[in-house]
Amino acid sequence: MEQIIRIAVQKSGRLSDDSLSLIKECGIKFYNGTGKLKSTSTNFPVEFLFLRDDDIPGYVADGVADLGIVGQNELVEKDKDVLTLKKLGFSKCRLSLAIPKGQEYPGVEYFQGKSIATSYPKILGDFLESKNIQAEIHEISGSVEIAPSIGLAEGIFDIVSSGSTLMMNGLKEVEEVFKSEAVLIGNKNLADWKKAILEKLLFRINAVQTGKSNKYVLMNVPNSSIPKVIELIPGMRSPTILPLAQEGWSSVHSVLNEDQFWENIEELRAAGAEGILVVPIEKMVL
Ligand code: PRT
Ligand code: ZN
Helix, strand or coil: CCCCEEEEEECCCCCHHHHHHHHHHCCCCCCCCCCCCEEECCCCCEEEEEECHHHHHHHHHHCCCCEEEEEHHHHHHHCCCCEEEEECCCCCEEEEEEEECCCCCCCHHHHCCCEEEECCHHHHHHHHHHCCCCCEEEECCCCHHHCCCCCCCCEEEEEECCCHHHHHCCEEEEEEEEEECEEEEECCCCCHHHHHHHHHHHHHHHHHHHHHHEEEEEEEEEHHHHHHHHHHCCCCCCCEEEECCCCCEEEEEEEEEHHHHHHHHHHHHHCCCEEEEEEECCCCCC
16 A cells, blocks of 8 residues: 555635645645545645544544644644644634623633633633633634624633724723644654654755745845955855956845844945845755
8 A cells, every 4th residue: 555644634714725835835736626525645645634623633633634734722622632743833813812892801800700602612711720710611613702792701712813803893802811823733653654754744844934934135245345244144054155247346145034134134234235135935955
């Protein structure tokens, strides 16, 4: 039998597009027709299972899938025994407590004896317990934000991203309880040959992630300023320096973290650098 590993990804929702883009950026090709439940890559030993995100932690824990991509919120809520292998940096959000806008909020004791609607009863229960608050948790599966206005609960505990859903429903965020992003998870008992494929996958994910946070920069620099510029943008080993056709000038090429670039830009210009270009890097292997 051909040796392939199975990765569970969300079929359709807020995780799907970024999960599939990451896989494609890793150079893994597959056909993703609408409504398909499974797809095998044509150039990497992997098969994808397209599932609801709620089911992904369980399938990975049971070994139906070897790996999965899921939000940390879902992972912690489902409380399954799996490995978190890598933070993926997308689908970032927070789980927060919110109450009607007009209410005074003295602190978390506000929730003592109150009712709270949520789709995350475990994360909420653990938080309330840690704060010694007794509250009534109403588990509902969707449209949590309307619970206070229909009299179902006095507060809610839900995912917040921009905050506009809360605002539109006359609610205000009062406690941020949990920060989440998409993560790659794995079964705890992977066979060695599966671990070897996982290593290859992680190597590719790292190259894509490092590439994204770094930029290739090129600039024209008067030769007298080269030592100062090299100090500012040391690059991977050291910058590349090429002579310009105009005497006394060089083109300096380097790689640097995007944040670092913005920090250094004024100093680079003060040192005499001009014609600065910043180019995206697709992949980067250190
Ligand atoms: O069908 P399936 O079960 O697979 O999907 P789902 O409907 O359960 O989940 P989905 O696709 O909505 O979200 C998948 C994951 O994306 C979540 O588990 C989070 O990890 C992550 N994520 C990131 C979000 C958001 N941002 C988000 N904003 N999930 C949901 N929301 C919703 C939230 O529920 C609320 O209604 O967006 C609203 C709040 O957004 P703002 O921007 O108005 O604050
Ligand atoms: Zn879901």
